[in-house]
Amino acid sequence: MQWMFMLVGLVLGWILDESFSDALLGALLGLGIGQAVHIGRLGSQANEQRRLLEQAQLALRTVEQRLAVLEGPGIKEPEASAAVPVADIAVTQIPVETPELIWELPPELEPVAAAVNQARHAQPLDAWKPAPTDRERANPPEPNLVERAINAARAWLLGGNTVLRVGVVLLFLGLAFLLRYATEGMVVPIELRYAGVAAVALGLLGLGWWLRTRNNDYALMLQGAAIAVLYLTVFAAMRLHPLLDPSAAFGLLVAVTVFSAILAITQDALGLAAAAALGGFAAPLLASTGAGSHVALFSYFALLNAGILVIAWFKAWRLLNVIGFTGTFGIGLAWGLRSYTPELLWSTEPFLILFFVMYLAIGFLFARR
Template sequence: PRPPPPRPRPPAPPPEPPAWQVAFGKAWGAAREWLFGGNLVAKVGLAILFIGVAFLLRYASSYVVVPIELRLAGIAAGAIALLLWGWRIRLSRPGIALPAQGAALATLMLVSFGAFKLYHLLPAGFTFVLLLLLVVFTCLLAVLQDARWLAIFGIVGGFAVPILTSTGEGSHVALFSYYAVLNAGILAIAWYRSWRSLNVLGFAFTFIIGTIWGVQRYEPAHYASSQSFLALFLVFYVAIAVLYARREAPRLRSYVDGTLVFGVPTVAMGLQYGLVKDFELGPALSAVALGLFYAGSAGALWRWRGGGLRLLTECFFALAVVFGTLAIPLAFDGRWTSAAWALEGAGITWIGLRQRQPLVWRFGILVQLGSWLAFLKALTGIDALTALGQHFSLGFLLLGATGVFVALLLRPSAKAQAEGASAAKLPWLGSVFLCVAVAWLLGGLWLEVWLRVDAAARGGLLVLSAFALVLGLQWLAGRVGWRLPALLGGLVSALAGVVFLALMFRY
C-alpha cells in the first residue's frame, strides 16, 4: 500500500509587530476613543461654547458699554446654570451631563482668571482661593460620578492656577504648600479610585514645576524648606503607588505602576543631589536615607498586606538595595567601593539563587562586575610605594575570594540541573567567575611578593606563592567534583615556571 500523503503544514503565524508599534496603537486607540467616543456632538458643541466665551470676553471689553463687572457676573451665572443642569441630568443623560459640567467649570475658572489678570477686579489672594475651591469641587464631582477625565481636568487646572495668577513676587513656601494640598487631593482620590493617568499627571506636574523652580530660583537659604517639601512629595507618591496597587491587585491586574514606583525615587534622588551636592557626604547620606526609607516601606507593606502585594514589596526592597549600593561610591574611593560591592554582590547572588529569583541573582552578578571595574579604576596612576602602603594586595585577595564563592554558587551541579534552576542554564558563568577569581588571587599574591621582596629572592617566592594557589585549586577540585579548578591549577603552574625562567635570565 502507498504511504499516506504528508499532511500539509499549517501556515506560519504572522510575525508579531514590534513593541513600540503595539504601544503606539494602544495609545492612539485610547485617545481616539476619548475624543470621538460618547456623545461627540455634545463635546464639540461645548468646546465651541467654551471658545465662544473667551472671544465674548475679548469682544465685550472693546465694544460693549455694559460695566465689565456685570458682564463677568452674567457669564458666571450662565456657567453656574449650565453646571446645575449638567448635575441634574447626570443619571438620565450622562453622555451630555459630564461634558456640560466640565465646560461650566472651565468657564468659571476662565472668568475668575480674566477678572484677575485682564481687568484687575480681584486681588491675587482671593483669586487663588477661588480657583482652588473650583479645583476641589471639580475633583469631588469626578469622584462622585466616577468621571476620570473630569478629575484630570480639575487637577490640570489646579496646577495651572499659581502659574496663571503669579505676579513674580510669591513665596516658594506658599507655592509648594499649595501643591502639597493638590497632591493630598490626588492621594485622597487614590483611596477611592485607581486612576493611573491622574496619578502620573500629578507626579509629572509636581516634579517638573519643582525642577524648573530649582534651576531658576533655588538658593542655599531655601534648603530647609525645599528639603521638607521634597520629602513630603516623595511620601505622597509612594503612598499613591501603594493605594493603586491595593485597589488593582484583587482584580488580577498589573498592579505595580512602574512609572511611579521607579520614576519617583529616580527623580527625587536627582533633585536631592542638587540640594546636597555641596555638603560633605551629602549625596551618600541621602542615598542611605532613601535606602532606609524604602527598606522600611517594604517591611511595613509586608506586615500590612503579607503576600498580597508581594511584587510591590520586592520592588521596594530592590530600591533599598540599589540606593544602599549607590551610597558606597558616593562616600568612599575605588578600593572601599570595590570591597563593599564584592561582598554585597556575593550576598545578593547567594540570596537570589537560594530563593530562585533570577532578577536578584543577576543583579548580584552586576554588582560583582561593578566591584571589579571600581578596583581597576582605583589602580590607575598608583605607584609602587602607594600600593605598598595602602595594601592593595588585600583588595586582590578579597575580589578573588568572593569570586570563588560566586563561582561555586553558579557551578552547574547535578541537583540544579535536575530541578531546572535558572542558573543551571548558564553553565559557563560559573567557569568565567572562577577564571577571573584565580587571576585576582594570583595577582594579589604576586603583587605582595613583588613589592616586599628584593630581586634576588623574588623568583623563588613567586613560584612558592603560585604553588600554594595550585594546592588550593587541586583541593577545591576534589572537594566539589569540578575539573576546572584542576585545569586552572595546571595553567598557574605553567605560568609560574615561565615567570621564574624569565627572572633567572634577567638577573
C-alpha cells in the first residue's frame, strides 16, 4: 500500500512542476502517507486482537469459577458395612425421634455459597459474551498522521539491524551529494567521477550477490542500495551534466530495471522486484523531455506489464501487481489529463484494452494461488 502512495506522489510531483526535486518530494510524501495508513491499520488490528484476548480471559475466569463451584467439597456417604448373618429373633421396634431439619449450611460450606452468589450476580446475560470493560468503553485517542509517520520511520530504523540500515542510508546520501557537487573544487574529469560512482554501485551489487547465502537480509539491502545508486547515477548524468542523451539514459534505466527483476526472481525477493517496478515506471518520467510519443510510452508500458504478467505466472506477489496497475493507469491518466485529444482515440484505445486484459489475467492468476 505504501508503495502505491509513493508512486502516486511521484507522478503528482512530476506533473506539478516537471522537476526531479518535486517528484522526489512527492514520492517521499506519498511514502509517508502510505506508511501512516499502514501503521494505523496495524494499530487497529492490534486493538481488535487485544479486545478479543480480554474477552477470552474473562470467559475463562467465568468458566473456572463455575468449575470451582461444581467441584466443591461434598459430604461423602459412609461405606456400607459388610453384611453379618443374624439369626431370626424377635425385634421390637423402638420409636426413633425424627431429627429437626437445619436450614443453615455448615461453616465449611459458607465460602462456597458466597462464591456461588457472587458468580451469579457478576455473570452477564450471555455467559460466553463478557460485559464490556472500561478500556472498551473509553478508547484512547489514536495518533495523528505525523505521529504515525514518525513511528513508522522509527520502527524501520530501529527494527532489526539498525547499524546496517543507517549505513546504507548514509552511503546513498553520500553518493547523491557526490554527484550533485561533482564540479566544485575537483580536477578529476566529470566522466571519471560518474564512472567511479557507478563502479562503487556495481561493487556493492557484487558484494550483495556474494553474501546472499550467508546473510540474506544484509545481501538484499546492499543490492537494493546499489540499484538505487545506479538509477541516481544515470539520471544525474542526463540532467545535471549533459553526458547522456535522453534515449541512451532511457535505455540504461530499462537495463537496470530488467537486471533488477532478474535478481529479484532468482533470489525470490519481493523488495527487489518492487524496486525494479518502481524504477521501470519512473524511467520514462526521469528521461522525459516533453516531446516524446505517447505510442512509444504506452508500448514501453506494455513490455513492462508483460514482464509483470510473466512474474505473476510464477510468483503471487500482490505488491508488484499493485505497483504495476497503479503506475500504468496513474501515469496514463496523468497523460490523458494533459495531452489527450479526440484525434488520438485510435492510437490510445488499443493500449487501454491491452492493459485491461493484462491485469484481468494477473488478477485471475493471483486468485488461483
